[in-house]
Amino acid sequence: MNRFLLSDRSFETINHTVLLIVVALITYPLLYVASASISDPAAVSMGRMWLWPVEITFDGYKRVFADNTIWRGYLNTTLYTAVGTVLHLVVLLPCAYALSRKELIAKPLVLWIILFTMLFSGGLIPTYLVVKGLGMLDTIWAMVIPNVVGAWSILVAHAFFKQTIPEELVEASKIDGASYFTVFLKVVLPLSAPIIATMGLFHAVSLWSQYFNALIYLSDQTMYPLQLVLRQILITSQIGDIGPQGGTHPGEIESLAEQIKIASLIKYSVMIVAALPLLLVYPFLQRFFIKGVLVGSIKE
Amino acid sequence: MQTDKALSVVRAPSRLNKLGKRFVKNWQLYMFLLPALTYFIIFHYIPMYGVQIAFKDFFATKGIWGSPWVGFEHFTRFFKSYYFWRLLKNTLIINVYQLLLFPLPILLALSINEVKNGAFKKWSQTLTYAPHFISTVVIVGMLVAFLDPNTGLINNIIGALGGEPVQFMQSPGWFRHIYVWSGVWQHLGWGSIIYLAALAGVNPELYGVAKVDGATRLQCIRHISLPAILPTIVILLILDLGHFMSVGFEKVLLMQNTLNAATSDVIQTFVYQSGLLNGQYSYAAAIGLFDSVVNVILIVVMNQVARATSENSLW
Incomplete structure (x- = not known):
């Protein structure tokens, strides 16, 4: 009995230690980026900054916020995310609700049509040709329509409706002469806040983070979402306007070394500016996200 | 009426x-x-x-x-091209590598599940989920910054230990490790959610009874927790195998450069390049179709295997 208690205690110690190390390893890069974004870039590149900020400077943020491309990217992304999320819900919810009604005789056929798209797709090129053929290139529609809804979301929402909307309530309203449309708007939707939040959030996050659709469907730089602007700054290193030349002190000539340092400071600041909104918001909405993962895993 | x-x-x-x-x-x-x-x-x-x-x-x-029919011309051209084997090999290796790390989120979930301290449990969940909410572009931006040969964190550490700077992002030898492990970093916590939920559903009495019988904590994990999440594991494994050939290509595309192309060229990035950048629509569509067909075959076969060997399957 004693041995068993002891082994349990050492298990506990080992488990806690390992978990703590894993959590620290996952958190560290985020903390590092945050600290680097307000530390003197020389200290960062020399390795003098390793956890907390040193020789604090807000130059990076000043340049990022003074930059039009980033603001425009932010605005575009906000617009695409808002419009895209509303469209997603408008397409998703009625369809999922209809599928949850047992009087829908075509249900197996419709489900099959939807589920088959999970298994097989025409691929990148034919999809691109359809979007192009519809004249959607370089319009907001290319950002919000080609992925407006997925089979997975429909399955999840349909399972939710089936489980949570009380049949008696729907029947009672129908006897009162309400149409499906009225029942859906007045009875079903008010009861569906959790699924609306979950589905909306999932879609909003994916719209906020996507870059590939913008890469292939947009050529007009003024329409670029934030992620494409970030790609230029962070990966292809086109610092461009926000770079040292067009910085906060016009006319002041900065040395090449200075330019490189500022460029790296800007990169860290940009990462924070781009990632912070979601990182700040998600802990408060965590339960909705988790619900989404879990409902999605329920097997039919 | x-x-x-x-x-x-x-x-x-x-x-x-x-x-x-x-x-x-x-x-x-x-x-x-x-x-x-x-x-x-x-x-x-x-x-x-x-x-x-x-x-x-x-x-x-x-x-x-x-447009005129040409039959299987594009397919034969692809299969005969010198890069066909390279693309297939790169795609397979990167996916197999990723698949081998499939148990990591399970281990994390088992570990978190054993924590009795509520605050520690909650914080370790919230913190490990965080990277999931960072966009691919920012993740790759972080990689580029951290792995920079002159100013990056990793090379600073290597330098401090007396080593020579490594050109990580430009090296074909490093590409797969960077790609896969940064993915582990990003999705480890998120991937554990589903197992944690399955573990939360286990009847606590089982653990009580086992304890009375003298089982250690590790034995409880082995004989109670693991069997409880086995169905979840099987389903997720099938789903993972289902998009075996296409997973993560948007990140690969961002990490790719001419210097690491020897290992970073995968089927999907090639479809994008030959189709949308070079305008060979038909050829790229053929390669894409090859990819889709392989995927369908894989998921159907995997599902059959799962159905034959256990009672868990997608359909």
């Missing part, structure tokens, strides 16, 4: 008629399906129809329908 009754008396109650009437009566319900079905037809089924350009020589002026 009365006319309804009258009609049903007059008409022969054939099955088709009944169905038709139910359809008409519930027409509004069908309107609910319309937006989604229209979307699926236009953006999924028309491209499936359009994939025929893989067997044609597509000319924009002639359209999909008017």
Whole structure:
């Protein structure tokens, strides 16, 4: 009995230690980026900054916020995310609700049509040709329509409706002469806040983070979402306007070394500016996200 | 109501008629399906129809329908090309590598599940989920910054230990490790959610009984926790295998450069390059179709295997 208690205690110690190390390893890069974004870039590149900020400077943020491309990217992304999320819900919810009604005789056929798209797709090129053929290139529609809804979301929402909307309530309203449309708007939707939040959030996050659709469907730089602007700054290193030349002190000539340092400071600041909104918001909405993962895993 | 009754008396109650009437009566319900079905037809089924350009020589002026048939020409050209094996090998290796790390989120979930301190448990969950909410572009931006040979964190550490700076992002030898492990960093916590939920569903009495019988914590994990999440593991494994060949190509594309192309060239990035950048629509569509077909075969086979060996399967 004693041995068993002891082994349990050492298990506990080992488990806690390992978990703590894993959590620290996952958190560290985020903390590092945050600290680097307000530390003197020389200290960062020399390795003098390793956890907390040193020789604090807000130059990076000043340049990022003074930059039009980033603001425009932010605005575009906000617009695409808002419009895209509303469209997603408008397409998703009625369809999922209809599928949850047992009087829908075509249900197996419709489900099959939807589920088959999970298994097989025409691929990148034919999809691109359809979007192009519809004249959607370089319009907001290319950002919000080609992925407006997925089979997975429909399955999840349909399972939710089936489980949570009380049949008696729907029947009672129908006897009162309400149409499906009225029942859906007045009875079903008010009861569906959790699924609306979950589905909306999932879609909003994916719209906020996507870059590939913008890469292939947009050529007009003024329409670029934030992620494409970030790609230029962070990966292809086109610092461009926000770079040292067009910085906060016009006319002041900065040395090449200075330019490189500022460029790296800007990169860290940009990462924070781009990632912070979601990182700040998600802990408060965590339960909705988790619900989404879990409902999605329920097997039919 | 009365006319309804009258009609049903007059008409022969054939099955088709009944169905038709139910359809008409519930027409509004069908309107609910319309937006989604229209979307699926236009953006999924028309491209499936359009994939025929893989067997044609597509000319924009002639359209999909008017372009001439060439049979399997694009496929044979792809299979015979020198880069076919390279693309296939890179795609397979990166996915197998990723798949081998499949147990990591399970281990994390088991570990978190054993923590009795509520605050520690909650914080370790919230913190490990965080990277999931960072966009791919920012993740790759972080990689570029951290792995920079002159100013990056990793090379600073290597330098402090007396080593020579490594050109991580430009090296074919490092590409797979960077790609896969940064993915582990990003999705480890998120991937554990589903297992944690399955573990939360285990009857606590089981652990109590086992304890009375003298089982250690590790034995409890081995004989109670693991079997409880086994069905979840099987399903997720099948799903992972289902998009085996296409996973993560958007990140690969961002990490790719001419210097690491020897290992970072995968089928999907090649489709993008040859199709959208070089305008070889038909050729790229053929490669994409090859990829889709392999995926379908994989998921069907995996599902059969799962059904034969356990009672868990997708269908």
